[in-house]
Amino acid sequence: MAIAVGSRSRFSRNLRAWGGAGLFMLPALALYAVFVLFPIVQAARFSLFDWNGLKALDHFVGPANFGRAQADPVFLGAVGHNLFIVVMSLAIQIPFALGLALLLNRNFRGRAILRLIFFAPYVIAEVITAIVWSLILQPNGLADHFLTTFGLEGAYSPWLADRGTVLIALFFIITWKYFGFHMILLLAGLQNIPREVEDAAAIDGASRWQAIRYVTLPLLGPTLRVSVFLSIIGSIQLFDLVWVTTRGGPVNASNTMAVYMFDRGFVRFQFGFGSAVAVILFLLCFVLALAYQRWVMRRDLEGATTYG
């Protein structure tokens, strides 16, 4: 009896708590459900059909679209290009941003203005970045002119129009636009590390490099991992920049998964197949995020739940 009464009143208390909270959450939940969750479920449904987006959705083909994607060398190439950007970002862009953050993490005149400049490309639209850089990289453009000035005439290339150099050129543009973002994140992380810790290392006889390697970097770990994670997710989703500069060309040499999806879905009206590609993209991000949270970020999360 007593238990029944207790659980009943707890249930009604829960109900009241839900009611109150629900009213406040309703607008956000509804918007999120309609424009984020529902389309993702829809993509999964569409991916099982052969559909052009206009006629009735009645030609069920099962997992055939996935088989087709997995057998298409153009799609596999696109996956490879995304992977190339991911690897280059982790190997070059993040260390570069880290180096700059370390250089900026001390007081000197002009620091604020440098920070302002380095971060500026982040607010410039990818579309505008893409247009200005394609003009700079066009044959006999600004880039080639600089190479001549430095005596590197031999390094000429049609950059964005050459299969061999297009990915490198795109990576360079991506780095130009995003290194400042990672630098700002890492700089904020560095500023959270108490000065005393590094001073203590110096007193114990550590050189500047040793202090960075054995004290600063481990303490910067959580921020570095967030930076790496955002970089991977961003590289996998890459679209605007590629679409405006090359549309995935020349001859698919700079296709990314998102460009491939857009082209199949909106240019060739293969909505079912395009949705299958979207689902693959989605699953890839999801698995990656779960794996990353589980293996790499677990320590940070444990710290977060223990201390607040």
Next chain:
Amino acid sequence: MAEPIRRVAGTFLRGAVLLAVAAVVVIPIGYAVLGGFRDAPQLAADPVGLPDPWVWTNYTESLASPSFWTQLRNSALVAGISTVIVVLFAALAAFVLARRQFPGRELAYTVFTLGLLFPATVAILPLLILVRDLGLLDNPLGLALPEAAFGLPLTIIILRPFFKSIPKELEDAAAIDGCGSLGFFVRILLPLSRPALVTVAVLAIVASWNQFLLPLVMLSDPDNWTLPLGVTNFSTQYTTDTARILAYTTLALIPALAFYVVAERQLVGGLTAGSVKG
């Protein structure tokens, strides 16, 4: 003797590296701005030189074209609507996620944070179908609603800890004075959270202003185009007239850069709070 020399050399090297990077960042922007004051033959003859003579027509013609102003207005309208929606809705949700106990709270929060992984790119095909079925193609709401929805995760993640940090005593005092949940939210929580609200608003404006894929898919009538669409179209329309493209691009760039200079602190503060802490 060696130590001071090394220190001077180190300072010099650091300065040289920082200046070189700053140059690489600034030169493309300067090239666009100055290139707009030249003409195609000047640019072809020497990509580096200063305008000689200064050509004003690229800028004046772009500024005189009604389509530029239409696109500017459309961009501002969409950014305004989506920012108001995302900040208001996210603040309401973050309020109870931060300050109320109810079963399933953490689950709801997790579902929102998962959205951080999926920009509109992944859902763009079904989004088009959805917006079409809602009759919102070629309508500012067809852009603003999805933009606001995809902006919810980051906004909630930034607002929740801020709302949490406001002392419980304040809420108790308000309750004694007869203030209900909604009264506390409107009269005390929101005014006290102004810095955080400004930050998330700045992030939302920048995200919407630069959005390309959604307008590319949802808009067909040039009268509804936003700036990113207009600029891309302009650049394909005048492929050979580099100077003209640079002028138009520069004009599209100025509002974003001006906004950045004014709101840099909020932008940086928001991004670092969102990622460094959680």
